[in-house]
Amino acid sequence: MKKCMSKETSQLCVISKNPEETFFIGKIIGENLTKGDVLALVGELGTGKTCFTQGVARGLEVPEGFQITSPSFTLINEYPGKIMLYHFDLYRLQDSQDVEDLGYEEYLFGDGISVIEWADKIRHILTEETLCISFKYLDENVREIVISGQEKRIARISNALKSGGF
Numbered sequence: 001m002k003k004c005m006s007k008e009t010s011q012l013c014v015i016s017k018n019p020e021e022t023f024f025i026g027k028i029i030g031e032n033l034t035k036g037d038v039l040a041l042v043g044e045l046g047t048g049k050t051c052f053t054q055g056v057a058r059g060l061e062v063p064e065g066f067q068i069t070s071p072s073f074t075l076i077n078e079y080p081g082k083i084m085l086y087h088f089d090l091y092r093l094q095d096s097q098d099v100e101d102l103g104y105e106e107y108l109f110g111d112g113i114s115v116i117e118w119a120d121k122i123r124h125i126l127t128e129e130t131l132c133i134s135f136k137y138l139d140e141n142v143r144e145i146v147i148s149g150q151e152k153r154i155a156r157i158s159n160a161l162k163s164g165g166f
Contacts, residue, residue, distance in 0.1 A: 002140070003037070007035060009055050009148055009149065009150065009151070010053060010148070010149065010151040010154040010155070011146055011147065011148045012016065012143070012146070012147045012148075012153065012154050012158050012161075013099070013144060013146050013147075014144075014145045014146075014147070014161060015142065015143070015144055015166055016048065016142065016143045016145055017142055018033075018141045018142060019048065019051045019121075019140075021050050021166075022051045022052050022143060022145070023052070023054055023058075023128075023149040024054065024055060024057040025052065025055060025145060025161065026051070026052035026053060026054065026055025026056040026057075026058075027055035027056070027058050027059040027102065028055075028059065028160050028161055028164045028166075029042030029055075029059065029147075029157055029160070029161075030055060030056035030057065030059020030060045030071070030113075031054060031060075031160070032059075032156060032160045033056070033059070033060065033087045033113050034082055034083075035060075035084065035111045035112070035121040036109070036110065036111060036112075036113075036115070036126070037114070037129075037130065037131065037139065038108055038113075038116065038126065038130045039056070039113070039114070039115050039116065039130070039133055040114045040116050040119030040120075040123070040126055040130050040132045040133065041053070041103040041115065041116060041117045041118070041119055041133050041134075041135065042118070042120045042133070042134050042135070043134055043136060044120055044137065045091075045133035047137055047143055048135050048139075048143050048145070049067070049117045049118075049135055050069070050070045050089075050117065052133070052135070052145070053068060053087055053115045053117070054068040055082065055087070055089075056074055056113070056115055057079055059115060060079075060081035060082055060083055060085050061080040061081045061082045062080065062085055062164065063080075063081075064083040065083070065115065067078075068087065069091040070087075070091070070117060071118075075088060075089065075090065076088050076089075076094075076107070077166045079128060083111070083112060083113050084111070084112035084113070085112065085113050085115065086107045086113065086114045086115070086158075087115050087117075088107075088114065088115065088116040088117065088119075089117045089118065089119045090116065090118040090119065090122065091117065091118045093118065093121050093122075104122075104125065108125070119132075119158065126151050128150070129149075129150065129159075131147060131148070131149040131153065132147070132148040132149065133145060133146070134145050134148070138141070159160070
């Protein structure tokens with residue numbers, strides 16, 4: 001995901017020991033997002049991208065009544081919260097034209113928060129402001145989560161995670 005990074009990019013590596021921690025990391029990040037933020041998630045199947053997104057949704061105060069699932073067959077789900085959440089899952093995407101047909105600009109450059117699973121498939125349309133989040137297996141339950149983005153944003157996220165116990 002190097003393309004979406006600028007010269008002033010910083011990285012933060014967090015180790016999650018279980019799905020609950022992955023959810024909690026997402027929640028803390030969600031609480032610190034602002035209108036227009038885009039999160040580009042990459043990683044193999046089962047590394048925690050959807051679990052993380054569920055946490056982001058709760059951090060954005062999406063009501064508990066909304067079940068946050070991967071929109072594999074619809075490409076995008078929308079959830080109301082303190083800021084609207086647009087959850088993309090591009091796993092089944094054959095061609096980036098499918099996203100362009102959705103009118104992605106309205107989502108990615110609007111007032112909501114966009115979380116994009118399998119974002120590596122559309123990296124050419126991501127901007128330098130995108131937060132790139134990579135998920136990697138370390139063992140059955142443990143994941144390495146690397147958050148990359150502009151230095152000031154990574155510093156804020158790092159401080160929020162430290163305050164939350166990470």
